[in-house]
Amino acid sequence: MSDTAHQINNERQVALDILKQRFGERASTAPSVLERHGQGEGYFAPIPPELVIFAETTEEVAAVVSICAEHKVPVIPYGTGTSLEGHLAAVEGGVSIDLSAMNAVLEVNAEDLDCRVQAGVTRKQLNEHLRDTGLFFPIDPGADASIGGMSATRASGTNAVRYGTMRENVLGLTVVLADGRIIKTGGRAKKSAAGYDLTRLFVGSEGTLGIITEVQLRLYGIPEAITSAVCQYPDLEAAVNTVILTIQSGIPVARIEILDDVQMAACIRYSELEGYEDKPTLFFEFHGTDASAAEQAEMVKDLSDEFGGSAFQWTAHQEERTKLWQARHDAFYAALRLAPGKVGMPTDVCVPISNLAECLLETKRDIAETGVLAPIVGHVGDGNFHLVMLFDEEDEAEKQRCKDLVERMNHRAIAFGGTCTGEHGIGYGKKHFLTHEHGEAVAVMRTLKQAMDPDNIMNPGKIVSL
Secondary structure: OOHHHHHHHHHHHHHHHHHHHHHHHHEEOOHHHHHHOOOOOOOOOOOOOOEEEEOOOHHHHHHHHHHHHHHOOOEEEEOOOOOOOOOOOOEOEOEEEEOOOOOOEEEEEHHHOEEEEEOOOEHHHHHHHHHHHOEEOOOOOOOOOEHHHHHHOOOOOOOHHHHOOHHHHEEEEEEEEOOOOEEEEEOOOOOOOOOOOHHHHHOOOOOOOEEEEEEEEEOEEOOOEEEEEEEEOOOHHHHHHHHHHHHHOOOOEEEEEEEOHHHHHHHHHHOOOOOOOOOOEEEEEEEEOHHHHHHHHHHHHHHHHHOOOEEEEEEOOHHHHHHHHHHHHOHHHHHHHOOOOOEEEEEEEEOOHHHHHHHHHHHHHHHHHHOOEOOEEEEHHHOEEEEEEEEOOOOHHHHHHHHHHHHHHHHHHHHOOOEOOOOOOOOOOOHHHHHHHHOOHHHHHHHHHHHHOOOOOEOOOOOOOO
8 A cells, every 4th residue: 555545544544533433323334324325226236435424413514524524535415315326325435424314394484485494304204294384395206305315416206397396496505515614505585696506506416516404495385186197098109199299288287107018017016006907108197276177187188089098087086196196106116026036227318398209219119129128107297207127136248238228218318409317317327428418518517526626525426527
């Protein structure tokens, strides 16, 4: 070992010892804890940190970052561990800061339709807290992710077609910077022209520029009526064309989810859905008054009929709606059940709605030619769809076919004017697509990273390389 490397290791050990002494039982080196904090829900192998700190306040997060900055030790924020592109991997070792205990709803301003929460609050916890106010937070990525993690990855989900993504719904942030300073961005005003929009800079930065500890959010009134509908189609093209015409017709649908025949077969068996066939299927949801929600459902039914839609069923009963959407949220686990013993490699892309049919159908053909099992599911109301490719971890050839499929799918989406990820984020799993998608803009991202984190301690190895 060189003298420089030896000095770096000594510096790192000093920082770890200081943190252990300061945080006591809330500083863990237990192997199971380290492994859990070095892996999300993607297929990537865990890369554990050297230490996990369970922080309880913004000031504690700042103290950890300050110590790590002094000794140039990497820090990786951790929420609930549901990310998919290797965001949590400690690729250069260091300290994982677990924010899950920072789970307080700090204020709800019902009259102004906003609230402020700590980063560890999950979306379900927030909506449970809001239940008696007549308000709700609509961003629903499927997993019960933390609000801080959803902000850091610019998450969206099933409701994005009506309510937007985290980008549109975060009003302000409290962030700990790479040198330990605490800053606040944005505010409660619904618009502002004051200075650089730092809130948007941190939303989607994946912990590479700072650690989000508090979030000011936009809220919405719970609709008077919510109606769900399901319709099945003779082929995938008919289903996608129904989506495109629905959006272009201006019908204010809240959710449109697509499941191809393979994914629908999996959901029927896993979630015990009765009365449906193994066919391409659309799930819809409509929000409004009793009359408007019913009218929206009838309008979509008329459009579906034009494309051979069948078994169109709609309901306003909460139990039936809950069962349908729970089946959609369980799609990943239903897909895994198709091939017991195999693991899933999830990926997503997003394209302009006018290119959705061609991109989806080319991807479906690519799956067939590749010879892997890969159900399709997606939030197609905004052009976003996902694959879960199933492979045997012991079969390197099958795993490589899946990776090659991901490559082609992402380059295809970018060629159609889309993006390599609509909501999963970049992490280290999709870094190599960024230059193809953004070109010289990646150099600007790198400049921002170097300016704000010159020692590269904030979740290093993710999004851009220095």
